[in-house]
Amino acid sequence: MASTSVSLCCVGTGDAFGSGGRLNSCFHLHSTAGQMLIDCGCSSLIGMQRCGVIPAEIDTVVISHLHGDHFGGIPYLLLEGKYASQRTRPLTLIGPPGLQQRVEAAADALYPGMVDKKFNFPIKYLALDPKQPLQINSLQVECFRVKHGSSKHAYGLRVGVAGKIIGYTGDTEWTDNLIPLAQGSDLLIAECFAYDDPVPSHLDYRTLLKQRSRLGCRKLVLTHMGPEMLARLDQLELDTVTDGDTIKL
Ligand SMILES: [Zn+2]
Numbered sequence: 001m002a003s004t005s006v007s008l009c010c011v012g013t014g015d016a017f018g019s020g021g022r023l024n025s026c027f028h029l030h031s032t033a034g035q036m037l038i039d040c041g042c043s044s045l046i047g048m049q050r051c052g053v054i055p056a057e058i059d060t061v062v063i064s065h066l067h068g069d070h071f072g073g074i075p076y077l078l079l080e081g082k083y084a085s086q087r088t089r090p091l092t093l094i095g096p097p098g099l100q101q102r103v104e105a106a107a108d109a110l111y112p113g114m115v116d117k118k119f120n121f122p123i124k125y126l127a128l129d130p131k132q133p134l135q136i137n138s139l140q141v142e143c144f145r146v147k148h149g150s151s152k153h154a155y156g157l158r159v160g161v162a163g164k165i166i167g168y169t170g171d172t173e174w175t176d177n178l179i180p181l182a183q184g185s186d187l188l189i190a191e192c193f194a195y196d197d198p199v200p201s202h203l204d205y206r207t208l209l210k211q212r213s214r215l216g217c218r219k220l221v222l223t224h225m226g227p228e229m230l231a232r233l234d235q236l237e238l239d240t241v242t243d244g245d246t247i248k249l
Helices: 044-051 074-084 099-110 178-182 205-215
Strands: 007-012 026-031 034-040 060-062 091-095 123-127 134-136 139-145 155-161 164-168 187-191 220-223 246-248
Touching: 007 044, 026 044, 026 155, 026 164, 034 044, 034 155, 034 164, 044 074, 074 091, 074 099, 091 099, 091 134, 099 123, 139 178, 155 178, 178 187, 178 205, 205 220
Parallel strands: 034 060, 060 091, 091 123, 164 187, 187 220
Antiparallel strands: 007 026, 007 246, 026 034, 134 139, 139 155, 155 164
């Protein structure tokens, strides 16, 4: 496949606790295949406005797991589309089974009645399934089961777009599923909440450093860092990203 350029904007690179003043997880991919978000945490609309990403132009959102700092921005994206931009562009929302119910329950709690009134744009929900990669026009989305607390449906993602492959761990402690997820990718975005003490449900820096060569990705960047990691940003061998960073692939 011919390779064209894909531009990635790190809209939100923080954890669930607002560590370092960083916004919740959200990554924007722009290519000839359209515009998509990988995760859309609560603060994503604010992040998009800061980065100059136009919310009404997002075609697809892919969600790794149903925690608020990863999907809680969708009600705001819908709100913006309905009342501010009055978007007409169709929106495809992809995520673990149950995404639609969770989005609609959150939207109804935050803005009662919003989901009952019609939207001016078509919204299509698609479920992630590790056995069945999704193909939406020229976009491919593959998911891998990861280990994140009691979440039955927590996934790492492997997205193919415009000849590039981007891996994203979502939230997870180490699992060998991250190897096929990352293998041969142009970029792996890995959460790295902890530094040297493996914590349940999350990755840590020492483990990623040890596993780096097995991952087989061209480039690796760390995100979703907690206070221990943020305190050591100037001592790390692996690259990190912060809110507003852009990467050309
Ligand atoms: Zn989580």
